[in-house]
Amino acid sequence: MRGRRFASQQDIERHIANGFGAGAGASYLPWLRVQDVPSRGRSHKIQGVKVDRIHHLLSDLERSYYLICEFSEDVVDIREQYPLLPLEHVQTIAASIGVRYPKYPGTKLSYVMTTDFLLTVRESDGGFKSVARTVKYQKDLEGKGAKRTLEKLEVEKRFWQSQGVEWSIVTEEFFTQDLIKNLGMLRKYSQLPRDLIKSSLHVDFIDCLENSRACPWTLAECLRKIAYRLSISYADARGIFFYLVWNKVIKVDLLDAPLLLTAALPEFEVFQTTGQAFLKEKTS
Structure with a gap:
């Protein structure tokens, strides 16, 4: 299936209207699919055993964390490639901390940022809460080349703080x-x-x-x-x-x-x- 490309605001609005980035459980549609993203590594489409749908994972590291989420009894729903919307709210956060908001390559169109995983987890009292997890290789968080990555992660962090959702970064050091x-x-x-x-x-x-x-x-x-x-x-x-x-x-x-x-x-x-x-x- 051909991947999607965003060239105009209408493309983004159509994607939202078609239900991408919405739903829960088996009905959730990830904002990005494997075929939508030029791969710089290995990507994976995996039929879930906890949630009955195809999951779109954009790296080996995402697959690794996905396996851990499936194995954990505390995780009851897994939504990958979750969009940070509304766009205007995220842009306001970026502007407030002096971060240049990203654009789609070759366009002036503001990019829809995503979080790798939005999880629904069971708490010890039997209730449920959402937690957001961003998956990054440790090398991408270090050195001079990491500055832009860290800027965007700060925007992501503040977005989830504004939603009252716990957010953290997962690296390969999280597991063996x-x-x-x-x-x-x-x-x-x-x-x-x-x-x-x-x-x-x-x-x-x-x-x-x-x-x-x-x-x-x-x-x-x-x-x-x-x-x-x-x-x-x-x-x-x-x-x-x-x-x-x-x-x-x-x-x-x-x-x-x-x-x-x-x-x-x-x-x-x-x-x-x-x-x-x-x-x-x-x-x-």
């Missing part, structure tokens, strides 16, 4: 590469076939897993033995294990070690009911 690799693999098992979604099967699976703690087996060997014991296929046993890890019934170290079938059975804890997500977000 092992965590991202693990989450990228685990989310493939976020759902199971209907015949494997049986609480009795999961209880029996966990009992077998508990009985394997002291055995000198690799994870794959352990799962093969559990599969034989429960009269299911190895692929089904593997799927159940990763499904239970993704859904936090089984907790293993995802931060500092790759979850490999060829490695030793990892140390684990079992939670019969999924409680609070163990991965808590840090803010910068």
Whole structure:
């Protein structure tokens, strides 16, 4: 699908009228899509498992943070490429702090700034709030070339302050590469076939897993033995294990070690009911 280009105020108004940058949950339409932005790196279109729609992520770093948001039980909605509107309000903020407001390349048309992620998160008292997160590589925030980036981030920060929304920057220092690799693999098992979604099967699976703690087996060997014991296929046993890890019934170290079938059975804890997500977000 061809990307959109903004050459006039009418183009922006048409985009707003068509619902881009509006909605929530599965009905949200990101202001920018992958095909709208000339890529200077890798971009991703990902079918959500938490929110049932295609998510448009403009860098590997955005994808990494998106995986963390999907895994977190505290995050209930993810809206990426969220526009800062109305435009006049954002321009006023920029003018008040002496920042030159950006234009679309090759035009005199004021640019619609966006925030990488607007999240709806569950609070400890059961309520909900919105938080805004901007994702940047650390190198883009340092040195002489970072001045313009920091100016625009200050405008973004003040916009969200004016909305009463918490805002912060996320860099690659927020997570480990092992965590991202693990989450990228685990989310493939976020759902199971209907015949494997049986609480009795999961209880029996966990009992077998508990009985394997002291055995000198690799994870794959352990799962093969559990599969034989429960009269299911190895692929089904593997799927159940990763499904239970993704859904936090089984907790293993995802931060500092790759979850490999060829490695030793990892140390684990079992939670019969999924409680609070163990991965808590840090803010910068």
